[in-house]
Amino acid sequence: MAITGNQAGPQTIAAVGEGPPTEVVRLGTAKGNWFRRVGWSHLVGVLALVFSLFPILFVVSAALNPVGTLSSSQLLPTRMSLDNFGAILSGSFPRWFWNSLLIGVLSAALSMFISACAAFAFSRFRFTGRRAGLLAVLLIQLFPQFLAIVALYLIFADITNLWPAIGLNSIWGLLLLYLGGALGVNTWLMKGFFDTIPKDLDESAKVDGASHAQVFFGIILPLVRPILAVTGLLGFIAAVNEFLIASVFLTDDSVKTAAVGLYGLVADPQTANANFGLFAAGAVILAVPTVALFQFLQRYIVGGLTAGAVKG
């Protein structure tokens, strides 16, 4: 047998030796040229990349543009400086940023935990009202929280009178609201994942001497880390990015979240144009924790998203 390289790409193996007819076998030949086989998918990928990078590039370049107005913004800035970052960090922004982080981390962590508890119960125990409970959680989730905003405002106005610490103009009140909002979808997502963990493990642990709590913390939670990562991340992003309810609830400058605060910078038509650079710089800074969290949780997320999607 002799293998001869072919410059066009495909190799040919020619049988040499005994037997008169030498048959030529072509390896790696496929119909069509390179573009039709592989190239087009690269093209689609590049287009998608450009499409998603464009706004990011625009915001980053606006943030670096020292002139800092919307009208002077260009996709590729002619001059670059960190003036906008310096300016925004010296104002109220650090406070807003901290508020956003606090709400994001707390609401993500707490809603993750509450949902995990609920999902564990729904997945593992059989009790009266289980079906009704699951359906109720799903149905309530169908209505956007925004529908209830008037009612919520009235409720929280009353709470403010009785207990200002968790009322309007307090991030604790807002946190409470976010926790309730995320519960439904997270519970369903997690229950789907919990159901894929064999019940034998619980039973084995129970026979080994574990209580329900020990089964939950010692056996189940370590095994559902992917879905915890996903719900945690989604919860964090949702809380950090949430604007509508936050803008109604938080009016004092000191309790604003970054989303509400940054909006304030460009809300006034008089100053909107001039503050655009600051706004962009704030947006870039605000993106940092989310990106960092993504990086940190990446290895769980890929498994978690697919597992939750397919099995849930």
Next chain:
Amino acid sequence: MAEVVLDKVNKLYENGFHAVQDLDLDIADGEFLVLVGPSGCGKSTALRMVAGLEDITTGTLRIGDRVVNTLSSRDRDIAMVFQSYALYPHMSVADNIAYGLKLRRMDKQEIEQRVHRAAGMLELGHLLDRKPKQLSGGQRQRVAMGRAIVREPQVFLMDEPLSNLDAKLRVQMRAEIAQIQRDLDVTTIYVTHDQTEAMTMGDRIALMKAGVLQQVGNPQHIYDSPDNIFVAGFIGSPPMNMAIGSVERGATGYLLRLGSAVLSLPESVLADRPALAGYAGRDVAVGVRSEDMEDASLARDAAPDARIRARVTLTEALGSEIVVHFCVDAPKVETADTKELERDARTEDLPASQQGTPFVAAFAPRSRVRPGDDIEIAVDRERLHFFDPQTNLAIRS
């Protein structure tokens, strides 16, 4: 170490399914009891009730001198090996084995000692740092065993622990588990649907069908004198041959007519089974194990009235014996029990290929029978089994 007593234990599900009915079992301290039966017969449910994983609807369950009906699993001092092994995937082998001890807040050194002792017993010493997914099926099975052993419980419960292993490993683990049980002398309830495991491992077998206990006894006793058609057909491989015959009173004694063959029944047969005389003139289900038949040309001293004629359809030479298939021209036994057996063997949908009843005999390897031969088969009449085709029960006294 303790005895386990089930007294009229019932399991009735909310949907009305009666999984276990009036189960009475008395398992002695240190005994290895195998609970066997076809799938869905309630054997696993019974085991899970002992484990505390299923509620007991009615009846009492005692482990040692305590009634444990309402006690949770953790307080029953039992260890269980699951069919799926149920190893904790995120823990190392050592942690898996030690988990139960850690939950009991045992001293760290003591835990380490016990884990190493158990690992040594199961030859897991070099695998203690691995995760379960890095182990082979047999190794996982050993870890599951180790987790049970290390607890030193009063009772071992095993739910088909070998059914996920391949055939060769199963034979090996079968012997090992039986050995470990004997060494540790812990009361063990072992659930399986494999009659070979039941025969080879247990001190006693308890055979269940559709939630009802059929017979309890040591393996040889159950094999030799099954109480009913179901037990007769379930225990033994190949299964006991059964056909409808009739008992008649002849001039010199009782005769058994099996299709066109007529066998005389020696007095000892009736002496052992006095009730058989009452069946004179009636149909009975006749059972004969494959090893109780022999090629008549090899058994020259077999009486002429202890032979049946048949044409060989198939032979399988196994070296130590020749398995000979042939057809007896007597009707098949068709009762609720045989239907259940066919369902379990998944042969219920096979077409009834021929008239008569297929039999399987094990001949000595010297036999030269070939497919298509018309042969005479000598039957060991002392070892025939008789059952009432209406009640399915063995005809004895």
